[in-house]
Amino acid sequence: MTATYAFALSAAHEAASAQHYPQGTLFVVATPIGNLADISLRALHVLALADAIACEDTRHTQALLRAYGIDKAPAQLLAVHQHNEAQAAHLVVERLQQGQRIAYASDAGTPAISDPGARLVAAVRAAGLAVVPLPGASSITAALSVAGIVTPGAQDSGFVFAGFLPAKAAEREAAVQGLAGEPRAVVLLEAPHRIEALARALAVLGKRPVTVARELTKQFEEIATVDAADLPQWFMNGPQRTRGEFVLVLHSAVVAAESGSEQRILRLLLSELPLKTAVRLAADITGASRNVLYDAALALKKDESGG
Structure with a gap:
């Protein structure tokens, strides 16, 4: 000692x-x-x-x-x-x-x-x-504390701990699609031999920021925030970046400054589908909060009825 x-x-x-x-x-x-x-x-x-x-x-x-x-x-x-x-x-x-x-x-x-x-x-x-x-x-709270997930325009506060996503490619991709509609921050864990596969799966989330925390508290600790689409390249840019244990924080979904596209998508879906189904699909497509879209759908229905 x-x-x-x-x-x-x-x-x-x-x-x-x-x-x-x-x-x-x-x-x-x-x-x-x-x-x-x-x-x-x-x-x-x-x-x-x-x-x-x-x-x-x-x-x-x-x-x-x-x-x-x-x-x-x-x-x-x-x-x-x-x-x-x-x-x-x-x-x-x-x-x-x-x-x-x-x-x-x-x-x-x-x-x-x-x-x-x-x-x-x-x-x-x-x-x-x-x-x-x-x-x-705790690696989870350590990563959250430096991720800066409370960003202007965030739809919802709080976070979801998802842990390790499935190892099989199809199941992992399905899980990522499910996370696409989650407005809160999501904390993920991953092992070095699967981190690149996870990065490729998360890339479909486009501009949504992801904080990667590698080897927390250790000599070669590394923390970076990049867009999900850029994650695969980030790992390719340094061979050492695939080593160690990982915590990833998928940041809160952010409301776009202009919501015209969301309104247009919602209006189109409402013209063909029941309100709840339209809201669910609009949330999946845009990444917007279901609660926000539901309120918007009610307002659109009210306008159409002249109420």
């Missing part, structure tokens, strides 16, 4: 030891997504205090603990990953019922978001036992 982390562990005990950490509790611990300094003091204290640590990969977590100077015997590390989570949860529940304090840590970031952990938490809650979150690093 370096002197820096020795001081951090000492500071963690000093800052967090006075708090109450009840027995028979599962502590869900966020761990760094790359930079080891992104650990919270409370997380360090609880990882050291825990009777056992459930983890996605015991070898990875053991290395992480040793980096901070925390010693745990191999028997204190319980493998709880996507392939055994339901079964392993029973063992965790039994230990909690015996009064043990157990921490759960996935390989990186906040558990149970894209990583395993949700089934474990559900099983613990179903058993009537306490679950306490220890917030910290």
Whole structure:
């Protein structure tokens, strides 16, 4: 352990030891997504205090603990990953019922978001036992914080977490078509071996901005915002850009300064189709908000009826 982390562990005990950490509790611990300094003091204290640590990969977590100077015997590390989570949860529940304090840590970031952990938490809650979150690093919120998704003219606020899109080309393209009509920002995750295929699929979204966050918090971190249509070329411009782990933020759909084309499309569709169908298709075609188009369709119907 370096002197820096020795001081951090000492500071963690000093800052967090006075708090109450009840027995028979599962502590869900966020761990760094790359930079080891992104650990919270409370997380360090609880990882050291825990009777056992459930983890996605015991070898990875053991290395992480040793980096901070925390010693745990191999028997204190319980493998709880996507392939055994339901079964392993029973063992965790039994230990909690015996009064043990157990921490759960996935390989990186906040558990149970894209990583395993949700089934474990559900099983613990179903058993009537306490679950306490220890917030910290998350690639999703890190990417959102630098994407600048609140842009002038945005139709709707907020974001949607879509995670990994399907691996098969046809299913991925269908998913992207579905995202075309989503006015809110969309957060996607992708692995290096599929990132170029995802870029090609997203290119059909044209001028809609996409923020690419690669290797967040690590030495070769890279963050860039480009139009969806330019994504494939952006990756081709640097061989290193396909390496690492990726978070992509598809920005909010933006209302065009002139809505004449939307009105024209909506009017044409209304002349042939029921109102709700016309609104849905107009939203898919233009990327405009369904709520906005629905209000516009009602106004058009009212004008035509002379009301």
